[in-house]
Amino acid sequence: MRNASVIETHALEYSYSKEAKALADINLKVNQGHIYGFLGPNGSGKTTTLRLLLGLLKPQRGRIEVFGQELQTNRQNILKRIGSLIEAPSLYGHLTARENLEVYRPLYGTSRERLEEVLKLVGLAQTGRKTFKQFSLGMKQRLAVALALMPRPDLLILDEPTNGLDPSGIIELRELIRQLNREEGLTILVSSHILSEVEKMVTHLGIIFQGKMQFQGPIQELYKVQQHSSRLLVHTSDNEAAFRALYHYRPMRMGDTLSIAIKDLRETAEIGRMLFQQDLDVYLLQPKVHDLEQLFIDLTTTPTLTPSHA
Amino acid sequence: MNLLISFRAELLKTRRTSLWYLCFTAAFLVPFFMFFDYEPGDGLNELKTDPWNLYFQQGQQALNIMFLPMYIVLITTLLPQIEYKNNTWKQVLTSPQPTSYIFFSKLLIVQLLVLLFMLAYNLFMAASLTTKYLFYPVIDLFKHSPNWPELLKLNAISYMSILSSLGLQFWLGLRSKSFLLPIGVGIGLWILSALMVAELHWPYAKYFPNVIPMLVVFPKHAPSLSTLIWVSVGYAVFFLGLAFLEFQTKKVKE
Numbered sequence: 284m285r286n287a288s289v290i291e292t293h294a295l296e297y298s299y300s301k302e303a304k305a306l307a308d309i310n311l312k313v314n315q316g317h318i319y320g321f322l323g324p325n326g327s328g329k330t331t332t333l334r335l336l337l338g339l340l341k342p343q344r345g346r347i348e349v350f351g352q353e354l355q356t357n358r359q360n361i362l363k364r365i366g367s368l369i370e371a372p373s374l375y376g377h378l379t380a381r382e383n384l385e386v387y388r389p390l391y392g393t394s395r396e397r398l399e400e401v402l403k404l405v406g407l408a409q410t411g412r413k414t415f416k417q418f419s420l421g422m423k424q425r426l427a428v429a430l431a432l433m434p435r436p437d438l439l440i441l442d443e444p445t446n447g448l449d450p451s452g453i454i455e456l457r458e459l460i461r462q463l464n465r466e467e468g469l470t471i472l473v474s475s476h477i478l479s480e481v482e483k484m485v486t487h488l489g490i491i492f493q494g495k496m497q498f499q500g501p502i503q504e505l506y507k508v509q510q511h512s513s514r515l516l517v518h519t520s521d522n523e524a525a526f527r528a529l530y531h532y533r534p535m536r537m538g539d540t541l542s543i544a545i546k547d548l549r550e551t552a553e554i555g556r557m558l559f560q561q562d563l564d565v566y567l568l569q570p571k572v573h574d575l576e577q578l579f580i581d582l583t584t585t586p587t588l589t590p591s592h593a
Numbered sequence: 594m595n596l597l598i599s600f601r602a603e604l605l606k607t608r609r610t611s612l613w614y615l616c617f618t619a620a621f622l623v624p625f626f627m628f629f630d631y632e633p634g635d636g637l638n639e640l641k642t643d644p645w646n647l648y649f650q651q652g653q654q655a656l657n658i659m660f661l662p663m664y665i666v667l668i669t670t671l672l673p674q675i676e677y678k679n680n681t682w683k684q685v686l687t688s689p690q691p692t693s694y695i696f697f698s699k700l701l702i703v704q705l706l707v708l709l710f711m712l713a714y715n716l717f718m719a720a721s722l723t724t725k726y727l728f729y730p731v732i733d734l735f736k737h738s739p740n741w742p743e744l745l746k747l748n749a750i751s752y753m754s755i756l757s758s759l760g761l762q763f764w765l766g767l768r769s770k771s772f773l774l775p776i777g778v779g780i781g782l783w784i785l786s787a788l789m790v791a792e793l794h795w796p797y798a799k800y801f802p803n804v805i806p807m808l809v810v811f812p813k814h815a816p817s818l819s820t821l822i823w824v825s826v827g828y829a830v831f832f833l834g835l836a837f838l839e840f841q842t843k844k845v846k847e
Contacts, residue, residue: 334683338687362688373681375679378606378609386602390599390602
């Protein structure tokens with residue numbers, strides 16, 4: 284049942300005021316076993332979407348299905364199967380690690396053994412009487428992860444979980460997420476505003492900008508988009524002749540230069556050879572390869588570049 | 594899932610908070626000041642006629658006029674501040690429990706704190722009077738016994754009369770991220786109430802929620818005691834209903 288849908292939203296909309304829509308027509312789809320990276324710059328609508336998914340906000344339009352059930356009518360049953368970490372670690376500063384988990388343990392109906400197990404898993408079993416406020420940020424984040432994992436959830440929702448973590452903390456958390464997905468088959472939705480942070484661990488991506496989905500699909504699909512968006516800039520002694528010679532590459536005139544979509548750098552060499560064969564003097568042969576980060580910036584700064592995958 | 598589990602979670606959150614210290618410290622204040630009341634002479638002569646009942650009646654006046662209202666303002670503010678201060682509302686509201694259970698568990702904690710305060714207050718009062726007897730054997734304390742039904746009635750009146758301000762302050766505390774706002778409003782209303790009763794003698798003062806606990810201790814208001822209690826309960830139902838509706842509809846609390 285690896286393709287069973289875990290989260291599905293249908294034409295979700297939300298506005299905080301009449302003037303501006305925070306979300307418009309959001310059709311999120313996360314299947315079982317996915318690690319879904321939910322990306323977008325600050326203020327793009329990520330947190331609003333996650334709040335809707337967790338029942339903290341009521342959708343003004345559209346529907347939310349989690350585990351194939353309507354969220355509005357099955358909120359409690361659904362929340363029992365979700366572990367969540369929303370923004371900053373939200374735990375009680377005056378309580379110890381164990382006490383913090385004990386507050387929630389009976390609510391999820393989990394055993395004391397499981398509580399100890401998750402404390403060991405995140406390396407906080409030996410913190411004794413030390414209270415949460417005395418923890419380092421990394422420890423706080425790990426305890427929040429322990430809380431999210433305690434009920435043995437089927438779905439983990441992590442909102443910017445690496446916020447404030449040092450590089451080793453980020454790597455540790457990334458490893459833990461991959462391990463949980465691999466070994467326990469957990470479906471994970473992780474939000475971030477930095478692509479490089481989630482690129483290495485996610486199987487699927489959703490990119491949101493100004494409340495609209497700009498891209499959704501497997502990460503390989505984004506790599507394809509990236510390849511197709513790389514271009515070669517050409518300027519020769521006779522651009523018209525070059526245009527004719529390179530006709531099947533569908534060049535575009537851009538002032539003094541021609542712009543050609545290329546798949547990889549080998550095509551640059553091919554085009555170069557063709558121009559020499561035409562006895563043209565080449566003044567400029569400049570590949571502009573889009574890396575994934577650049578593509579993400581394009582998708583989240585100029586919504587007109589929206590690809591058809593959204 | 595039942596209310597008891599949610600209540601247990603709420604109770605655990607209060608561990609090592611100032612709420613419990615406040616409960617016992619506040620309960621100790623009136624008995625402490627009462628110990629220095631009744632100077633040797635006329636005061637003690639009056640007290641020895643019926644020490645238990647006079648001592649507790651006198652104590653109830655100080656309790657209702659000042660200490661209990663202030664205690665209510667503080668606990669109804671400090672309890673929701675546990676969530677605001679730690680930024681935990683979102684985690685609480687995404688846990689698998691009905692929102693109504695969260696609301697009623699918090700309300701039950703407040704009730705528990707009030708009842709525990711009352712119990713501690715009575716025990717400290719008894720201890721205060723007994724200590725006074727050790728210093729002034731003329732009181733002859735153990736020749737008298739407390740009028741238990743009267744004592745119970747005094748406690749019940751104090752508790753019922755404070756429900757109006759409890760409802761109002763619980764609503765304010767729950768909806769306000771700021772610690773100072775509900776405290777400020779509570780103290781402001783208390784000063785206004787004291788002015789209404791002591792200075793302005795406004796005829797409609799008895800319908801003002803914070804005035805009720807002050808009025809019930811004066812013998813001249815004894816005939817309208819049941820009306821005052823019903824007004825207090827009515828206010829409590831109104832404010833708690835308002836708080837409940839708001840809590841149910843506005844789930845993101847920041």
